[in-house]
Amino acid sequence: MYPRYQGRAISIGKLERFVADWSRENGFVPAKPEKTNGIKVAVIGSGPAGLTCAGDLAKMGYEVTIFEALHEPGGVLTYGIPEFRLPKGGVVRPEIDNVRKLGVKIETNVIIGKSVTIDELMDAEGFKAVFIGSGAGLPKFMGIPGENANGVFSANEYLTRSNLMKAFRDDYDTPIFMGKKVAVVGGGNVAMDAARTALRLGAEVHIVYRRSEAELPARVEEVHHAKEEGIIFNLLTNPVEILTDDKDWVTGMIVRKMELGEPDASGRRRPVEVPGSDYTIDVDTVIMSLGTSPNPLISSTTEGLETNKWKCIVADESNGKTTKEGVYAGGDAVTGAATVILAMEAGRAGARGIDEFLQGNK
Numbered sequence: 001m002y003p004r005y006q007g008r009a010i011s012i013g014k015l016e017r018f019v020a021d022w023s024r025e026n027g028f029v030p031a032k033p034e035k036t037n038g039i040k041v042a043v044i045g046s047g048p049a050g051l052t053c054a055g056d057l058a059k060m061g062y063e064v065t066i067f068e069a070l071h072e073p074g075g076v077l078t079y080g081i082p083e084f085r086l087p088k089g090g091v092v093r094p095e096i097d098n099v100r101k102l103g104v105k106i107e108t109n110v111i112i113g114k115s116v117t118i119d120e121l122m123d124a125e126g127f128k129a130v131f132i133g134s135g136a137g138l139p140k141f142m143g144i145p146g147e148n149a150n151g152v153f154s155a156n157e158y159l160t161r162s163n164l165m166k167a168f169r170d171d172y173d174t175p176i177f178m179g180k181k182v183a184v185v186g187g188g189n190v191a192m193d194a195a196r197t198a199l200r201l202g203a204e205v206h207i208v209y210r211r212s213e214a215e216l217p218a219r220v221e222e223v224h225h226a227k228e229e230g231i232i233f234n235l236l237t238n239p240v241e242i243l244t245d246d247k248d249w250v251t252g253m254i255v256r257k258m259e260l261g262e263p264d265a266s267g268r269r270r271p272v273e274v275p276g277s278d279y280t281i282d283v284d285t286v287i288m289s290l291g292t293s294p295n296p297l298i299s300s301t302t303e304g305l306e307t308n309k310w311k312c313i314v315a316d317e318s319n320g321k322t323t324k325e326g327v328y329a330g331g332d333a334v335t336g337a338a339t340v341i342l343a344m345e346a347g348r349a350g351a352r353g354i355d356e357f358l359q360g361n362k
Helices: 012-025 048-059 088-101 118-123 155-164 189-200 220-228 340-361
Strands: 040-044 063-067 105-107 129-132 152-154 181-185 204-208 232-234 237-244 250-263 269-273 279-281 285-288 327-329
Touching (some): 012 088, 040 048, 048 063, 048 129, 048 340, 088 105, 118 129, 129 340, 152 155, 155 189, 155 285, 181 189, 189 220, 189 285, 250 285
Parallel strands (some): 040 063, 040 129, 063 105, 129 327, 152 285, 181 204, 181 285, 204 232
Antiparallel strands (some): 237 250, 250 269, 250 279
């Protein structure tokens, strides 16, 4: 019927965004249960996994409390994804408000494993089950000389300062270093977010990535936007040292040219150093975007909670069940850094698992 559209891809994400925007703009309010069943469930983390799990459990009648470590709920939706990609006031806050309208309580500034442990929540505060959706917020670094200098950030820290502390607004005095020439080390979606954020804060920005463009892990769309905005790509290039002045502020970065060899375990061609190819990039800020892992604070303070070699919580994908009875988990805390939609599905699976567990106990 419409031959000009045959064979073209469908933008599922944009269709989903349209439906969500339409429902919000037309006054959709989630239906709150008439009464609760009196059973308390704790959710750790208010990111996409935690919010989804909490919302589903509340609809089932449970009394749900979310515990969030930071001062604003939303997890990576609030502190990780830049404002220009995901508006907080127009998209994120209404979604959080909808969860609250279901009767979910959100307690901020509560660090599970330090402020209170999971065992204390269950033994002393009456929570019958716990869902861990604490994400993967522990950044990775290269271990090269100069990496602890002033002006070196993890992408997590850089984006959190910008998003939570409103560095993108002129009326906020955000404690973030406004570099004039910034190098972002890494090639994933978070690297593109950090690079485009630095660009908006007035910097000349370089992406430094050790493989070629074909191996960039970021979505093609994100790379296209970065290039379109003027971000410079230093590909087949790897940092070996960060240079500093006598006050330990970044003044440059020594990098080494690479070439591609045989494929490694990831299926991508392995980068191999080119001898004698070192040169210096003149930068005053370096942002490391090399991936993240779950913070071990929760697992180290919860007896019986098994983790794997990547410090991710071991949990059943179908229902979120962990090795500790009554404790469920999902999202980046289980899989490592992944997508928002996968975290939401894990939150939904966790809610089903918790409901089955608690109804079985009844």
